[in-house]
Amino acid sequence: MRVIPSLYLPRRRVLQFGFGAVLASTTGFPAVSRADEPADMQDEDIFQFALNLEYMEAEYYLRGTTGKGIDDSDAGAEPGPVTGGKQVSFDTPAIGEFMREVAENELAHVRFYRKTLGDQAVSRPAIDFDAGFAAVAKAAGLGEDFDPFGNEMNFVLGGMLFEDVGVTAYAGAATVLKNKDFLAAAAGILAVEAYHMGMARSTLYRMGEQAWEAANAVSDARDKIDGPEDKDQGMRMDGKANIVPSTPDAIAFTRTPEEVLRIVYLTDQAGASKGGFYPNGMNGVIKST
Numbered sequence: 001m002r003v004i005p006s007l008y009l010p011r012r013r014v015l016q017f018g019f020g021a022v023l024a025s026t027t028g029f030p031a032v033s034r035a036d037e038p039a040d041m042q043d044e045d046i047f048q049f050a051l052n053l054e055y056m057e058a059e060y061y062l063r064g065t066t067g068k069g070i071d072d073s074d075a076g077a078e079p080g081p082v083t084g085g086k087q088v089s090f091d092t093p094a095i096g097e098f099m100r101e102v103a104e105n106e107l108a109h110v111r112f113y114r115k116t117l118g119d120q121a122v123s124r125p126a127i128d129f130d131a132g133f134a135a136v137a138k139a140a141g142l143g144e145d146f147d148p149f150g151n152e153m154n155f156v157l158g159g160m161l162f163e164d165v166g167v168t169a170y171a172g173a174a175t176v177l178k179n180k181d182f183l184a185a186a187a188g189i190l191a192v193e194a195y196h197m198g199m200a201r202s203t204l205y206r207m208g209e210q211a212w213e214a215a216n217a218v219s220d221a222r223d224k225i226d227g228p229e230d231k232d233q234g235m236r237m238d239g240k241a242n243i244v245p246s247t248p249d250a251i252a253f254t255r256t257p258e259e260v261l262r263i264v265y266l267t268d269q270a271g272a273s274k275g276g277f278y279p280n281g282m283n284g285v286i287k288s289t
Helices: 043-066 093-120 129-140 152-176 180-206 209-225 257-265
Strands: none
Touching (some): 043 093, 043 129, 043 180, 093 152, 093 180, 129 209, 152 209, 180 209, 209 257
């Protein structure tokens, strides 16, 4: 596989930026744009945005499977602190193996983006799992004592929160990259995130009604804050499994950066630049809802 050189990201103007912009006409979801966004959005900005998300995913899965997060060498020159997280006790060996593989994948994604961006790679932002999941649990009605690292079901459920969002973000991101090498990379990462999502949702489905109800509650809570459109689906609909959330044409939903930020900042307000899992906001250009 050819190695993508650092700092050769194509510079171009994106007139209506948004991860979902290109697919808006086929999915029926209008793209969201902001008047105060820089008109000359660069591909570096998109990759930096993705790197912020990958930092959070890598930290979550590594802490749950190994008890510690990413090494300093992978966190950047001025990394923010990470609050929360501990090693999970897996009762089902196969689930532990799945989660360890996901952790390795997410760490590889962090390293890929840092290598590709070179000296334009942003450092890890401050991440707060304790506050973030406390707010998610409250919104979803999971109880004040919900701990995503408390058992294997909760850990997979917390992972589903990230994976569903990651797939919808990457589904649009791949459409705005014109350089074939970067397009191929984004499409490949999308495929890996979709594998993760399918694994998480199918694993939870096999756990039974308690897991279904919790997953559907998280989906409903997420859908209330990401915007006016209905872009979320639980894992059980109309009395049957719904492992693959998609449009009637079986196409993955897309979300704009603003919609993604609303979910990870846990806010339905426009103009927010921090909150939820990112107490100080994301690093880079794309950081406001």
